[in-house]
Amino acid sequence: MSWISDFISLVYPSVCMACGEGLYKNEECICNQCIYSLPKTNFHTFEDNALNKLFWGRVNVQHAAAFYDFKKEGKVQNLLHQLKYKGQQQVGVKVGNLYGNELLNNEKFASVDVIIPVPLHPDKQKKRGYNQSECFAKGLSQSMQLPYDSETLIRSFASETQTKKSKYLRWENVKTIFKITDAEKIKGKHILLVDDVITTGATIESCAQHLLSVAETKVSIAAIAFTTL
Numbered sequence: 001m002s003w004i005s006d007f008i009s010l011v012y013p014s015v016c017m018a019c020g021e022g023l024y025k026n027e028e029c030i031c032n033q034c035i036y037s038l039p040k041t042n043f044h045t046f047e048d049n050a051l052n053k054l055f056w057g058r059v060n061v062q063h064a065a066a067f068y069d070f071k072k073e074g075k076v077q078n079l080l081h082q083l084k085y086k087g088q089q090q091v092g093v094k095v096g097n098l099y100g101n102e103l104l105n106n107e108k109f110a111s112v113d114v115i116i117p118v119p120l121h122p123d124k125q126k127k128r129g130y131n132q133s134e135c136f137a138k139g140l141s142q143s144m145q146l147p148y149d150s151e152t153l154i155r156s157f158a159s160e161t162q163t164k165k166s167k168y169l170r171w172e173n174v175k176t177i178f179k180i181t182d183a184e185k186i187k188g189k190h191i192l193l194v195d196d197v198i199t200t201g202a203t204i205e206s207c208a209q210h211l212l213s214v215a216e217t218k219v220s221i222a223a224i225a226f227t228t229l
Contacts, residue, residue, distance in 0.1 A: 017091050018038060020078070028090070029090045030094055034075060038076060039076065041065070041226060043064070043065035044106050044109065047063070051064040051201075051226050055201060058201070061208055061221050063109065065221070067098070067102075069225065070225040079091055089135045093136075093142075095139060096137065096139015096140040097142055097143045103140070109144075112146060112190050114146060115140050115148040116137070116148070116153050117150055117194050118194065118204060119207075134150050137150070149186075152182050190218040191219050193211065197223060197224060197227060198227070199227050199228070204223075
């Protein structure tokens with residue numbers, strides 16, 4: 001009954017994962033004000049964007065886009081923190097739904113066949129309980145009406161944390177840790193490779209290189225947020 005839900009919300013109020021304000025009855029995870037005010041990059045609307053440029057000369061991706069512009073101490077950082085460290089998986093799904101609705105109507109992403117999240121090492125995923133990038137992939141899958149595949153690209157070795165590494169050391173840290181389990185499954189596919197946040201692009205570049213080693217594949221990239229060091 002709705003009055004029971006209202007009572008529970010009064011005692012244990014649901015809050016926006018971006019701004020911390022209470023949510024209204026029809027709001028989920030992110031309040032409507034934040035949905036409309038969070039800093040969008042609009043990278044999917046133009047080719048000459050900063051994320052595309054990041055991969056020029058490094059890996060042959062079709063298109064690269066991120067939903068939000070990441071700023072330290074900002075609301076986007078709050079969202080990512082809740083998703084990655086506080087168990088709030090619905091944040092990834094919600095943002096995936098929102099961004100998928102925008103990508104769905106964009107010709108650059110119209111030919112995508114399958115969505116693949118950047119994988120976690122099984123030990124790390126077991127400890128966390130989920131892969132935050134897979135949550136984002138699920139949301140994109142729902143709104144874009146495309147399958148997502150979390151089994152074909154795996155992380156076969158655990159890597160050290162990337163947080164304080166230089167661009168070169170980040171690449172050295174991840175270049176050999178991924179593996180394709182079933183090349184035939186993605187042969188000839190246009191893959192949307194997704195991650196939660198991109199900084200130097202080393203991790204997602206390594207993933208893309210592995211996917212592109214399969215005959216006739218194409219790779220585009222989407223992330224929740226993009227930041228620069």
